[in-house]
Amino acid sequence: MRTMKAHHTRWWAWMPLLIAATLTTRAAAGETIVNFSLDYGFEGPAALFLHPLDKGYFKSEGLNVTINPASNSIEPIERVASGEYDIGFGDINTLIKHRDAKPGAPVKAVFMLYNRPPFAVIGRKSRGIVVPKDLEGKTLGAPASDGAFAQWPIFVQVNGIDPSKVKVENVSFPVREPMLAAGQIDAITGYSFTTFVDLKDKGVPVSDISVLLMADYGVELYGNAIIVNSKFAAEHPDAVRGFLNAFMRGLRETVRNPASAIDSVLRRNPDARKNVELERLTMAIRENIVTPEVKANGYGAIDEQRFERAIDQIAMAYKFKAAKPKLDDVFDSSFLPTLKERKFN
Numbered sequence: 001m002r003t004m005k006a007h008h009t010r011w012w013a014w015m016p017l018l019i020a021a022t023l024t025t026r027a028a029a030g031e032t033i034v035n036f037s038l039d040y041g042f043e044g045p046a047a048l049f050l051h052p053l054d055k056g057y058f059k060s061e062g063l064n065v066t067i068n069p070a071s072n073s074i075e076p077i078e079r080v081a082s083g084e085y086d087i088g089f090g091d092i093n094t095l096i097k098h099r100d101a102k103p104g105a106p107v108k109a110v111f112m113l114y115n116r117p118p119f120a121v122i123g124r125k126s127r128g129i130v131v132p133k134d135l136e137g138k139t140l141g142a143p144a145s146d147g148a149f150a151q152w153p154i155f156v157q158v159n160g161i162d163p164s165k166v167k168v169e170n171v172s173f174p175v176r177e178p179m180l181a182a183g184q185i186d187a188i189t190g191y192s193f194t195t196f197v198d199l200k201d202k203g204v205p206v207s208d209i210s211v212l213l214m215a216d217y218g219v220e221l222y223g224n225a226i227i228v229n230s231k232f233a234a235e236h237p238d239a240v241r242g243f244l245n246a247f248m249r250g251l252r253e254t255v256r257n258p259a260s261a262i263d264s265v266l267r268r269n270p271d272a273r274k275n276v277e278l279e280r281l282t283m284a285i286r287e288n289i290v291t292p293e294v295k296a297n298g299y300g301a302i303d304e305q306r307f308e309r310a311i312d313q314i315a316m317a318y319k320f321k322a323a324k325p326k327l328d329d330v331f332d333s334s335f336l337p338t339l340k341e342r343k344f345n
Helices: 004-024 044-054 073-084 092-101 149-158 173-181 192-199 232-237 237-256 274-289 292-297 304-317
Strands: 033-039 062-066 086-093 109-111 120-122 140-142 167-169 186-193 208-212 225-231
Touching: 033 073, 033 237, 044 062, 044 237, 073 086, 073 092, 073 109, 073 225, 073 292, 086 092, 092 109, 092 149, 092 225, 109 232, 109 237, 120 173, 140 173, 149 225, 167 304, 173 186, 173 192, 173 232, 186 192, 192 208, 192 232, 225 232, 225 237, 232 237, 237 274, 237 304
Parallel strands: 033 062, 033 086, 140 167, 140 186
Antiparallel strands: 086 225, 109 225, 120 186, 120 208
């Protein structure tokens, strides 16, 4: 889970009101109102949703979409499950645990975007961190509620790390990167495109940053997906399909020309700098979205066999209350655009 940095809190507090006032109008006759929750703030990857909004692609599908930031990656799942929001963007592993804890929770994933999750352990090569085993004898800084740290038990098991030899220090989100940059700890957990870019921005030499993307080291989990409230989906199936069609159109454009799409983030975030957020977006596209699996099978879908392996890995760190979920329990593929439309090219 990621939590907003402290210096953002003042303007984030009133930003949803500003968005509501400036980006939405009274729905025209026949338009379906859709409240959408991001998984975080207006950083680079948010362009994937803001770009099609600004281009009018949602409106062309008969949708009046409002996009709001979130304070952490759990919030969109809770928002959508409660019905406060209709559609959102959240981590499917958190969704799986949410539905296990609350059977029948009215929220499912409908489009897998982060085919490989950005969960990572990021260390300093100058402190001896090059491969996972190097973490033994070192100090790892990790916020207790961090989404990447939630996968730590999986990461250590699949890489043969002795967790008793790693000192885990519970650090807050705002000091995580500064502590690593200052050399107070050896490595941290985080989202790769957030932490790498932040460390680089703080003056840490790129040659000294070691990004151990968990997906590169045996962790088969999927990442963030577009999620939908089940009641909304049942009542407005065409709106869900229309949303994914518009999103797919914007996704293709963003992958082809991220430098243009990032403008949608910059106009909403007064603290953002184009080079920083563009690097974050291009990193997410390269490492999490356009993967070999996506190139072979197209955007949006989930491979059932890989999903079952991912569930087995989740069970390494989480005790399911009920039976292990099947793919259909958490993912509804019926709203996906056609395979031809989702094909990578």
